[in-house]
Amino acid sequence: MVEAVLIDLFSLPANLQNNIPGLLLNTLETIEKCSSIPAPFVYVMCCQRQENGEQESLLPALRNLQSLKKRLQVVHALTTAAALYTIKQRLDEKDLSIIKVILPTLRKDLVKVYIDHLFTAVYQFEFEDLQVASDCKNLQIAEPRSEEQMVPTQDVAVILSEIQMYLESLPSLNGELTILRSSLIPDDIFLHGFTTRTGGISYIPTLSSCNLFSSSKRRDPQVVVKENLRRIAKAAGFNPETFHRVKTDHANAVCITGKTEPDSYDGIVTNQKGVTIAAPGADCIPVLFADPVRKACGAAHSGWKGTLLGVSMATVNAMVSEYGCNVKDILVVLGPSVGPCCYKLPHESAKEFHQIDPKCVRLFDSACPYIDIRRATRILLENGGILPENIRDDSVTDQNQNVTFCTACHPDKFYSHFRDGNNFGTQIGFISIRD
Known part of the structure; x- marks a missing residue:
């Protein structure tokens, strides 16, 4: 009708x-x-x-x-x-x-x-x-x-x-455009950041205002997302025409830039200067990887499924095999994601996190325990050889500024699928090697 x-x-x-x-x-x-x-x-x-x-x-x-x-x-x-x-x-x-x-x-x-x-x-x-x-x-x-x-x-x-x-x-909505950065990643070699939800043109409440994802199920068209990305690129200093974002599948496949692109993948790596790679997050973790020795970088989208499937270490392994990186040189920063304060999973799924480390699960005996996907990611990275001091998440402050906020707890700063339902917006973590 x-x-x-x-x-x-x-x-x-x-x-x-x-x-x-x-x-x-x-x-x-x-x-x-x-x-x-x-x-x-x-x-x-x-x-x-x-x-x-x-x-x-x-x-x-x-x-x-x-x-x-x-x-x-x-x-x-x-x-x-x-x-x-x-x-x-x-x-x-x-x-x-x-x-x-x-x-x-x-x-x-x-x-x-x-x-x-x-x-x-x-x-x-x-x-x-x-x-x-x-x-x-x-x-x-x-x-x-x-x-x-x-x-x-x-x-x-x-x-x-x-x-x-x-x-x-069009004017920017709901505040100025803000990009979060970590001092762990050397600024003279890499350009990187995690976006927030302010400073774009998306006007629908759950997408407002710097939404960076369009789909057939949401009301933000691709041209609006493209304009939001253009504003981010201008503020951050990268070229939106050489921007590559993972095609998420909540699994552990990794794309090597310059090689045949898989139909879907949750990790991406590059050693090409001026190419910006990115991973989304709206509760899932956007994880950034940087090797200042071999001058290579990576990005991964790690939700609870991708965390259990080891997408972060799959991205590390791709950097090692493709670019000759040493695991001990790779720096890893976890971006904003849903925290253990808010995130619940059914008991069956929680069991797998409990096996990684019992501290990854709170109220384990309940029907839907609270899950810490960030702690699980850190443990899996350390088990894979990443040095603890080379990982930044909410357990390590970054010059008193934490970049791993809980997305569900900060509706003014971040999108959250868990909080907002199906018509949710998306932020990203991005990284590139400076020319």
């Missing part, structure tokens, strides 16, 4: 531009008569150039549509990207996902390109054609034409550039 209607009046023929209030009234009356639900939310997008005095002239006409009066919003913007993104925000405020788009036939293929990039698979769109009547004084809603035209590559490039420019112009 349609939850909202979007009417695109952004690019009407010149002879109709002076009669938008009348045209809109006619269109809205048609929606009232034909809609499968009474008075859906209606959003009308118009070009900013039409704004002078026009919004006021619409109001008297709309008074005849009492049921729609409080459900209609007219959005004026300089570009289609700005108008659609503004409407997306208003749809998200109301948690609306099923949208009927009524637009001129010639605009449909172009607008679909905008929608493909500004929305995700969470949203469902259906289209109807908005046609100029034979008297050239009216608009009519018609069944959409079935044939679709491919939008020329150069037009797609222009649309993507328009979207990017608009997103770059």
